[in-house]
Amino acid sequence: MAEDGDIEFSVAEDRRYTKEHLWLQVIDREEDEDGNVQTTVKVGVSEYVAAVWGEFIRVTLPNLSALDGFDEGEEKSQEKSGLEGELAAEDILVTLRTADDVVLLDSPFPCGILELNGEVEDSPDLVNSEAYGDGWLMIVRPHEYEEDHFLSPQEYIEFLAESL
Template identity: 50%
Template sequence: MSRPPGWIAMNAGEFFEFSIAHDRKYSLDHLWLQLLDDKEEEMTVKIGISEFIRAEYGEIVRVVLTKPEDDSEFQIEIEDSEDEDEDDTPRKNTNSGDELDVDDILMTIRTVDEMLLINAPFPCKILGLNGDVEDNPDLVNEEAYGDGWCVMVRPHDWDEDMFLNEQEYIEYLNEV
């Protein structure tokens, strides 16, 4: 799923090792995007935080995911049920969840020294939240491309060419 760790030069000779998953797209805000279902009516994208955020800003100590205003039918996935599915797809109701635009906050990330507000990378409908990352932010630090995913959405305007592939993302990181 993820490639061997790479080294990226940070500030004045500092280096930080982290992985980049090869089967994802990346935003300039360091979100990873994994297309799970590409059927137009049921398109589903899983969103998480690139390991670069930890490299740039330090250990993530808190993750706050956006919550739907009307959560009467909305479910947050927390892995403590015995009848857990084999995959990590949250239970979802396609008639529920809030709509987000690109100016809307998708999540808030707090590191030891910084607070980052991360907007939705495209207009979308929230399908599910990974509540485990709010309860245990170490998942984002240790399993960013696995159990550390944050949000499942249905995009309204998905164009994967607007996002970077693995190699383009590495080139972008070397420039910033």
């Protein structure tokens, strides 16, 4: 917090945002044999969340073995698709714990999980200090991704200004 009580945080310009304060960064787009576009998205928490709720002392990512689409007996299909699990829209994407509160953030879309950043569970401070860098949460492949459904950096700033 700044001395005058204002909240200090930054908003990265190269991503989209949700009203639940997640950031979404497209890291790959490719077209499959059928002409369908597959988008790969890195997901994280905006700096605003830590600025408002305080320092995170624990980060819990989804338990892949409890998710739909995870079956240890189907390792070949998992390797072929690259997916480690599935999240439905509004499934809990991440649980963030502060000294005084628990923050649950839901998935903004149905998606397959390609990779979890276990470093944030081992070092929750990464979400506080490196929200737009090493503090990312996961890499996913949304079943449908429409960039226009999410807030641009300027729209996110305007949304925050209205809600403060």
